[in-house]
Amino acid sequence: MPHDTALNIEDFQIGNLRETAESRSKLVHTFGALAELGHEVASRSNFQETIRTSLHLILGSLGIMRGGVSRYSRFEHELNMLAVRGLGDGFPLSLELCYEDERQFLTGGLSPIEVSQAAVLPFFQVYGRTFENTRLELFVPLVIRDETVGAIFLGEKATGQPYSGYDKEIICAMGRHIGSAIAQRNMLSEIERRSDENRKLYDDLRMTYADTVKAFAAAIDFKDKYTEGHSVRVGRYSEIIAAELGWGADEVEGAAVAGYLHDVGKLTVERKIINAPYRINAKESAELNKHPAVGYEILAPIHHPYADVPLAAKYHHERLDGRGYPDGLSDRQIPYIAKVVNLADSFDAMTTDRPYRRRRPANEVFDDLQRNAGKQFAPELVTAFFRGILKELNGEVKDKKFRKLLGREYMESEGLAALLKESLNTLTPTTPLTMIRSV
Amino acid sequence: MEMEAASLEPAVVKTAIVYADDYLNKLTGEKIERECKQRLEEGCTELVVDLSKTEIVNSIGVSILLGVIDTASNAGAKVVFSEVNEGTIELFDMLGVSRHAAIVNRA
Numbered sequence: 001m002p003h004d005t006a007l008n009i010e011d012f013q014i015g016n017l018r019e020t021a022e023s024r025s026k027l028v029h030t031f032g033a034l035a036e037l038g039h040e041v042a043s044r045s046n047f048q049e050t051i052r053t054s055l056h057l058i059l060g061s062l063g064i065m066r067g068g069v070s071r072y073s074r075f076e077h078e079l080n081m082l083a084v085r086g087l088g089d090g091f092p093l094s095l096e097l098c099y100e101d102e103r104q105f106l107t108g109g110l111s112p113i114e115v116s117q118a119a120v121l122p123f124f125q126v127y128g129r130t131f132e133n134t135r136l137e138l139f140v141p142l143v144i145r146d147e148t149v150g151a152i153f154l155g156e157k158a159t160g161q162p163y164s165g166y167d168k169e170i171i172c173a174m175g176r177h178i179g180s181a182i183a184q185r186n187m188l189s190e191i192e193r194r195s196d197e198n199r200k201l202y203d204d205l206r207m208t209y210a211d212t213v214k215a216f217a218a219a220i221d222f223k224d225k226y227t228e229g230h231s232v233r234v235g236r237y238s239e240i241i242a243a244e245l246g247w248g249a250d251e252v253e254g255a256a257v258a259g260y261l262h263d264v265g266k267l268t269v270e271r272k273i274i275n276a277p278y279r280i281n282a283k284e285s286a287e288l289n290k291h292p293a294v295g296y297e298i299l300a301p302i303h304h305p306y307a308d309v310p311l312a313a314k315y316h317h318e319r320l321d322g323r324g325y326p327d328g329l330s331d332r333q334i335p336y337i338a339k340v341v342n343l344a345d346s347f348d349a350m351t352t353d354r355p356y357r358r359r360r361p362a363n364e365v366f367d368d369l370q371r372n373a374g375k376q377f378a379p380e381l382v383t384a385f386f387r388g389i390l391k392e393l394n395g396e397v398k399d400k401k402f403r404k405l406l407g408r409e410y411m412e413s414e415g416l417a418a419l420l421k422e423s424l425n426t427l428t429p430t431t432p433l434t435m436i437r438s439v
Numbered sequence: 440m441e442m443e444a445a446s447l448e449p450a451v452v453k454t455a456i457v458y459a460d461d462y463l464n465k466l467t468g469e470k471i472e473r474e475c476k477q478r479l480e481e482g483c484t485e486l487v488v489d490l491s492k493t494e495i496v497n498s499i500g501v502s503i504l505l506g507v508i509d510t511a512s513n514a515g516a517k518v519v520f521s522e523v524n525e526g527t528i529e530l531f532d533m534l535g536v537s538r539h540a541a542i543v544n545r546a
Contacts, residue, residue, distance in 0.1 A: 026533055033498035053466050053499065060498030063534030065505055085502070086509045158505060159535030 030170050033061035037174055041181040048082070050181055055083045058152065058174045062167055066134065066155035070095070071182050072148050077102070079151050082182075086155065087134045098122050105141035105148050110175050112154075112168050113139045138163060140171060142179030149182045209305065210257075217260040223271055230348055233405055235259030237344035237385075240401060244384040254306030255340055261309060262316045262341045265295030278356055292317055293326050308337040316341040319376045339378045343369075343385060346376070351406060362406075362413035370423045383427045386420045393417045454485040456521075460492045463500040475507045479514040486511055487543075491522035501534060508539045519543055 037057045040050055055069050066086030070079040079095045097105075101123040115131050115138065118124040124131070124139075131139075131153075138154040152175055157163065163171075217231035238259030242252040266274060269291055273284045280288065295313030304310070315329060315338035322330030324342075334342075350365045360368075366386070373379040391397050393416065403411045455478035462468045475486050488507065490496070496504070504520070511518045518540040523531070531537040 022533055025529060029498070029530065029533070036498065049466055052469075056466070056499040056502035058498075059505065060500065060502035063501060063505065063536060065509060085506055157535060158539060160538065161535075 030061045033057045034170070034173055034177075037177045041177045047181075047185050051082045051178070054174070054178045054181065055085060058154075058171065058178070059085060061170060061174070063158040064154050064156070065158055066136075068153040069150065069178060070153070071150045071186075072097070072142075074148075082150075087136075087153070091130065091134055092127075095123070095127055102148060105151075106143060106146065108141065108143075110141065110143045110172055110179065112163070112171055113141070114163075115139055138168075138171070140175050142175055142182060144176070144179040144183045147183070149179050149186060152178065206305070210253075213257050213260045216264060220261075220263050220266055223266060223269075223274055230352065231260050231263055233348045233352075234262060234341065234344045236401065236405055237347055238340050240388045241340050241344060241381055241385050244388040245381075250306070254308065255337060257304070257306060258309045258312035258337050258341050259344055261295070261299060262313050262345060263291065263295065264298050264313060265291030265293065267298075268294050289317075289325050308335055311335040312337040312341045314338070316345055318342065320378060321375045324376075336378075339381055343377050343381050347385070351410070362410055362416050363419055366416070366419055366423060370427065373427055379427055383424060386424055386427070390417060390420045390424070393420070452485055453481075453483045454487060455481075455483045456487045456489055458489045458492070459500075461494075463490075463493055463503060464495070464497045465499060468500060468503045472503055472506045472510065476510055479511060479516055483516060485517045485519065487519045487521050489521050490524075490527060493527070494524065496527050496530060501530070501536065504536060504540075508536070512539070517541070521545075 037054055040053050040057070043050070045053070051069050055067060058064070059067050068081050068084040068087055068091070070081045072079050076094075077097050079097065081091070081093050084091060101121055104121055115124065115128075115136050118139065119128060135155050136153050137156055138152075140152040140154070141148055142150040142152065152171070154171070157167075214232070217235065220231050221228050235256045236259070239252055239256035242255035247255065266288075269288055273280060273288055276284065292314050296310045299310035299313050302310075312335065314326070315324075315334055318324035318327065318329045318334045318338060319342075320331050320334070320339075322328050324334075347365065347369065350360045350368065351362075353359050369377065369382050369385070373382040389402055392400055392402050393411065400411075455475075457471055457474050457478070459468075459471055462471060471488070475488075478486060486507065488504065493500070508518050519542070520531070520540055521543045523542050523544060528537070528542060531542065
């Protein structure tokens with residue numbers, strides 16, 4: 001074999017080896033980028049950081065000088081840039097697509113489009129000059145599950161070489177990852193939007209329910225001119241007791257509603273009985289005493305957010321010692337919410353004027369409550385109630401709820417704070433939760 | 440015929456050295472770009488990026504360095520990569536990075 005031919009073969013083989021080594025290095029480098037991209041998209045990173053990292057990976061894997069990633073808004077029909085590198089300040093942040101553009105991109109799927117050969121499309125006619133100025137060479141629509149979710153813009157390669165088939169394959173592979181990340185983000189945004197909508201609807205519904213309850217309370221109290229505002233006050237006291245017991249926000253609201261509606265059964269009682277300026281007789285008393293059971297019948301068919309509201313109406317006149325009505329329940333048989341409303345109801349009855357008597361002095365009322373803790377009232381509820389009032393008297397709370405409900409003069413009764421403190425010492429910690437004192 | 444005397448004074452070269460360390464291969468490496476941009480705004484005409492403590496440059500690192508080159512080019516400045524190991528030199532050659540920046544190693 002001639003010497004120069006042997007040398008040529010050697011050169012060719014060395015050249016081949018070098019090319020193979022380079023191809024292998026390139027393969028390792030781009031696959032490394034692809035693996036990192038997959039990891040990035042699957043991680044819990046902030047979406048903006050994911051997109052910025054993805055742009056770095058696609059540019060750095062093939063040595064591309066500049067580029068950008070955008071997200072498609074199907075409502076505004078525009079591509080909004082999420083991340084850009086080297087495109088300059090003049091590059092638009094939003095690029096509009098027309099129907100023809102969208103149709104063509106969907107038809108073509110996730111496939112790079114050479115900008116220089118795409119002048120037929122309106123998109124490239126409109127933005128052709130911009131792409132030329134920023135030296136963009138490839139445009140890659142991100143089509144995921146038959147939907148355009150975004151696009152990638154790519155500038156020239158640092159080598160100055162045109163994009164090869166291999167380069168485009170890598171770009172498509174990376175584009176699918178980036179497109180999936182955008183699609184996932186779109187889905188999450190949609191879920192968040194609908195969740196916010198649902199939350200708002202739920203809040204509106206709750207407000208409607210609350211307004212309806214208050215309207216009911218006003219209707220109940222309208223019948224009884226001497227106890228105007230009674231249901232609202234019982235609702236407020238019940239709320240205070242529940243909050244002082246450390247109940248959750250929903251349960252506190254439930255207690256308030258139970259208070260507002262506890263006397264709904266009175267709507268069926270004759271006005272002359274309710275407004276009687278004298279003590280009513282046995283027959284009238286029997287009529288009036290039907291109101292808890294009637295209240296239960298009225299409230300039970302309604303789907304309350306708080307299941308115990310009807311029970312509070314039915315059992316708010318039961319007593320711990322079993323001497324209440326309508327069923328003579330005692331102690332643990334009485335639903336807890338009914339015990340709360342019972343205390344609030346009794347307190348309001350004692351602290352408001354009646355047709356046959358004026359409201360009782362504060363000291364007398366609190367003394368009465370303490371004496372009846374364990375007989376009529378659950379002691380821990382009396383404790384909670386006293387604690388709530390004492391906090392307000394001591395200036396520990398900003399909102400003067402009791403002052404608004406009872407009046408300033410009542411709250412400034414002499415010795416009230418001292419009486420409450422002494423009562424608290426007597427009632428806790430030794431008083432068992434459900435002690436029944438002997439008569 | 441009059442001729443304009445050419446200026447014989449050499450251009451003033453302001454050089455800044457930025458150490459890439461191991462910040463380069465993550466998103467936080469963008470601060471290297473910001474540092475370089477700041478130096479250019481201060482009047483630097485030559486940026487030296489020291490890669491002595493950068494064992495490997497991944498795709499993120501390449502993108503960041505291309506960004507430095509692009510910014511420097513727009514500002515009319517030169518970029519030099521110093522203390523670059525063999526593997527990185529091969530990578531830069533393969534991706535065309537070395538077409539746009541000089542590579543200088545001390546030893």
